[in-house]
Amino acid sequence: MRILIIEDEPGILNFLRQGLEEESYSVDTATNGLDGLEMALAEAYDVVLLDWMLPGKSGVEVCREIRRAGIKTPIIFLTARDTVQDTVFGLQAGANDYIKKPFSFEELLERIKVQLRPHSGEQVEFRLGPIVVDTQSHQVFRDSQEIKLTQKEFGLLEFLLRNKGKVCRRTRIIESVWDIHFEYNTGVIDVYINSLRKKLGLTKEEDYIQTIRGVGYIAKEI
């Protein structure tokens, strides 16, 4: 994992470099905004630690320009300030998190890990009528009663909910849930839709998962 630190105080810079390298991150550093920006644009980093006040170009400006270049690398602000206004500026500029000096190294590590976690910004919970799907913990509830689903059942339900309100064609379902990318005529989907409706307790009146004849299925509120 590669980390870029943009920070002008040598003490803090070295403290961070040392600590992060011991955690086996690969660390690059810059001591002013211009150099930092250049490096962020040139190389692919996994996280950028960005000081708020920098000589040359302020942290906010650097952040904004990194985002303007279309780079989505997580940026964590290191800031001595603490007013609501400042953090708002930082987050508007496209930062993902900020940490107030002085901070403990453990705390910084925690925040870096949070940013590195895959899908950190991704939606995790979906709802459909009385049904709640938590993709993180892989659990499904109906009226806060857990319903056990198998892998494929869960995958199919998740796909339908990620496309809630849109018709899902059979070919798209087979592609996404079964990972089959060629013409394939099969009845598996029907079997699983059937199983889902049963387990979720859906009836004729409560048809949250509807059949679109000749096309596919749709999950929607009724």
Place this chain on the structure above:
Amino acid sequence: MRILIIEDEPGILNFLRQGLEEESYSVDTATNGLDGLEMALAEAYDVVLLDWMLPGKSGVEVCREIRRAGIKTPIIFLTARDTVQDTVFGLQAGANDYIKKPFSFEELLERIKVQLRPHSGEQVEFRLGPIVVDTQSHQVFRDSQEIKLTQKEFGLLEFLLRNKGKVCRRTRIIESVWDIHFEYNTGVIDVYINSLRKKLGLTKEEDYIQTIRGVGYIAKEI
């Protein structure tokens, strides 16, 4: 909150004691390295303030020996020096932070609070049905009968309990308990789950640790 100050200059020592006691910390003091080390090993403090230069045993040595004894209490160095080299020594010795003399009392308070933050909220005891896990003393009980677990068994149980009620995916388990961060197909987890269930005396009816086929495991009340 208990603070140990190891500092040989009486002026600074009294200044600190006075101020910290007013903030309602409970303060113990030592005026040389040997005494300080002894106290740090004998009593449970929440923070140690450690002067860099001490008669008897230097601050770095004291710090190193505290860590060697397995004590994780946050240590803040009080130092007149400021070279990169010195702070590096200090942090390598296991310190959590350092503060340069002369410092404002406010600043010191801030840093103490930072060090207390991550530990203060941490949960130490977990329960699961008749099972109690104490992460501090590294002990596990079932109906107040101690159960001896190995390192890995304990680590796995602790991870499951820290995520009690949530499904733990195999990849997360391997990452957190085994510290393996790449794709790794193995049966170790199964073996350890098996061992845990045996030692904890879990049965079909008492399945506090359930397997979620194709995903992982979940610890939850039944």
Place this chain on the structure above:
DNA sequence: GAAATGTTTTAAGCATATCTTAAGAGTCAG
């Protein structure tokens, strides 16, 4: 430094849950 003890990991056979197929029953649209 070797033996003894304890822990962690690997691997293989077995049991069982899950997935897929296929076939008959049911449903809808023209």
Place this chain on the structure above:
DNA sequence: CTGACTCTTAAGATATGCTTAAAACATTTC
């Protein structure tokens, strides 16, 4: 009414997890 599409069911194929034993590795003891 008829043909195309979908639903339902059950049985065979596959994948996953459980259990065990032994190998690899670590730690303690003499």
